[in-house]
Each structure stands twice: as structure tokens, then as C-alpha cells.
Amino acid sequence: MKTTHSNNDLLAAMQEAHAEFASCRDGKNASYIPALAEAPPENFGIAAVTVEGEEFAVGDAETPFAIESISKAFNLALAMDVHGPRELRAKIGAEATGEPFNSVIALELHHGKPLTPLVNAGAMAAVSLIPGEHGDEVWERIAGRLELFAGAPLSVNEEVYRSEAETNHHNKGIAWLLKSYGYLYNDPDTTVDLYTRMCSLNVTTKQLALMGASYARGGVNPVTGKRTVQKKCVPEILADMVMEGLYTEAGDWLYANGLPAKSGVGGGIVCVVPGRLALAAYSPPLDSAGNSVRAMRALTRIIRKLGLNPFAC
Numbered sequence: 454m455k456t457t458h459s460n461n462d463l464l465a466a467m468q469e470a471h472a473e474f475a476s477c478r479d480g481k482n483a484s485y486i487p488a489l490a491e492a493p494p495e496n497f498g499i500a501a502v503t504v505e506g507e508e509f510a511v512g513d514a515e516t517p518f519a520i521e522s523i524s525k526a527f528n529l530a531l532a533m534d535v536h537g538p539r540e541l542r543a544k545i546g547a548e549a550t551g552e553p554f555n556s557v558i559a560l561e562l563h564h565g566k567p568l569t570p571l572v573n574a575g576a577m578a579a580v581s582l583i584p585g586e587h588g589d590e591v592w593e594r595i596a597g598r599l600e601l602f603a604g605a606p607l608s609v610n611e612e613v614y615r616s617e618a619e620t621n622h623h624n625k626g627i628a629w630l631l632k633s634y635g636y637l638y639n640d641p642d643t644t645v646d647l648y649t650r651m652c653s654l655n656v657t658t659k660q661l662a663l664m665g666a667s668y669a670r671g672g673v674n675p676v677t678g679k680r681t682v683q684k685k686c687v688p689e690i691l692a693d694m695v696m697e698g699l700y701t702e703a704g705d706w707l708y709a710n711g712l713p714a715k716s717g718v719g720g721g722i723v724c725v726v727p728g729r730l731a732l733a734a735y736s737p738p739l740d741s742a743g744n745s746v747r748a749m750r751a752l753t754r755i756i757r758k759l760g761l762n763p764f765a766c
């Protein structure tokens with residue numbers, strides 16, 4: 454059933470959700486990347502962009518924060534454009550791991566195959582599949598693609614990058630393990646560095662909503678009018694987001710909302726309503742699975758209020 458909410462309803466639902474959850478004190482900033490622990494926990498923004506390119510924002514929607522894992526859902530567009538969904542499925546996989554985003558056990562259980570491009574292992578495999586003569590050329594491609602989605606230049610949050618680069622021993626271990634199993638397609642150290650830079654890119658909640666809106670519109674950025682990914686790749690990318698977008702809470706999220714979304718430990722979540730709009734929310738405190746508590750609750754409230762769950766027909 455297609456609900457017909459107006460833009461006034463959308464903005465009202467966003468304002469209500471912001472007012473309701475601004476006082477929520479649940480969750481804790483990610484601390485395994487020390488710089489993320491410093492982000493003001495009260496920051497809270499909500500944004501939406503429709504497929505017509507109309508933009509709506511409430512709260513701290515222009516505050517930059519590290520995109521972290523959400524970048525995986527957009528570098529995936531580049532990897533899929535280059536290699537095609539079938540090859541990517543063979544080289545990375547398209548299943549939920551059922552394990553945390555940095556799980557080594559998930560890899561060992563599947564002979565080193567990452568299963569999904571949306572956990573650390575699969576995202577590093579995707580980064581290693583981006584062509585380029587050297588790291589800088591690969592970086593230009595990755596950053597350029599994310600900027601195409603954001604419709605604006607993006608910069609690396611140097612503090613987060615340094616902090617993560619100094620402490621990402623676990624990700625380095627995963628990269629070398631992938632290499633040993635034949636599922637990493639470039640040099641492990643270069644790959645981890647590129648992956649870490651990608652996760653450290655700053656975005657605002659408004660930019661995140663615009664990034665998602667390209668997926669809502671079949672791969673065309675509704676504000677710039679530029680194509681961000683081949684149309685044929687969009688259903689597969691959204692399917693990956695459904696399967697693994699909210700870590701080990703992907704099932705809970707799907708039960709509640711029935712929509713593809715991707716979360717990051719910087720506190721952002723982007724959610725795509727195909728053919729309609731994208732929603733994004735940001736607030737640093739996370740639950741134990743790694744999802745922003747306020748962002749999850751606010752998005753769930755808006756989706757329910759506007760009847761956007763496609764399964765609830």
C-alpha cells in the first residue's frame with residue numbers, strides 16, 4: 454500500500470521524533486576508536502531527501518561526523534559498477550554473518566569468505582577490488598564516488614583517521630587473514646589504510662540523507678541529477694543493506710521497519726525508502742550492537758508514523 458504523506462507530515466514526524474528522543478540518555482559513544490569517544494553525546498540530527506530532491510532537516514543535521522561503516526554501502530556501488538553483482542557475490546558473498554562487524558570467527562567458519570560487503574572483512578575485500586596503479590589512485594576513486602553520492606566534496610576527519618590508524622590492529626589481522634584465504638585482492642596494509650581513510654570521511658546528516666536518496670531513485674542523485682551507480686546494481690545493494698545493515702540487529706530493525714538501512718559506529722544511520730525518499734539520523738551514543746540509540750528510535754518512529762514499512766500493507 455502506498456501511503457500518501459505530504460512533505461508537511463514528513464517534517465512534522467521528524468520534529469516529533471527529535472523532540473521525543475533528544476532527552477534519551479541510553480547508549481555510549483564508541484570508544485575502541487578513541488577519537489569517537491570525544492564526540493558530544495548530545496548531538497542529534499535528522500534529515501530526509503525525497504526522490505524529487507526536496508531536503509528536510511531537524512536538529513544538528515549540519516554537524517559533521519565520521520561516516521564509518523556507512524561508507525561500505527556506497528563504496529559497494531563502485532565495486533559493483535566495476536565488477537558486477539555476480540562477480541562480487543563470488544568474491545565477497547551476499548549473506549548475513551550473524552556475527553559482529555569485526556568478527557574473525559565468521560571468517561573462519563566460511564573458509565575466509567567474508568559473506569557480505571557490509572562487515573569489516575567484506576568491506577576491505579571490496580576496497581581491495583577497486584582498480585588503481587597505486588593507493589592514491591584507488592583513494593581518488595573511492596572518495597570521488599562517495600562525493601558523487603553526497604553531491605559535495607568530503608574531507609577526511611584527520612583526528613578520527615589518526616586515532617583509528619593507531620589502533621586498528623584487529624582490522625589489520627582480518628586483512629591478512631583474508632589474504633591468506635585468497636579473498637583480499639590487493640596489498641593488505643594498503644587496503645586497511647584506504648579502508649580506514651574511507652571510514653574517517655566526515656559527512657553531515659543532511660549529506661547522508663542525500664547519499665541514500667540516490668538509492669531511493671534508482672542510482673541518480675536527486676539534487677545534482679548525476680548518476681551515482683548503474684541502475685541494475687541498486688536492488689542488490691539494497692538487499693545487502695537489508696541483510697547486514699544494522700549489524701547483529703538487522704533482524705530487529707527489519708521486523709520493526711522493513712526497510713534497507715546502514716549504520717556506522719560514528720552514530721549515523723541512513724535508511725532508504727525505494728521510489729520515495731531517504732532518511733538519515735545521527736547521534737553518537739550506541740547500543741551494544743553498535744547502532745546509534747537515538748537514530749534507531751527516531752527513524753523507527755518516523756517510519757511508523759508515515760506508514761513507510763512496505764511489509765505493513
Ligand code: GLU
Nearest residue numbers: 521522554573652717718
Ligand atoms: N572503521 C570502523 C571499524 O573498522 C567501522 C566500524 C563500523 O562503523 O561498523 O571498526
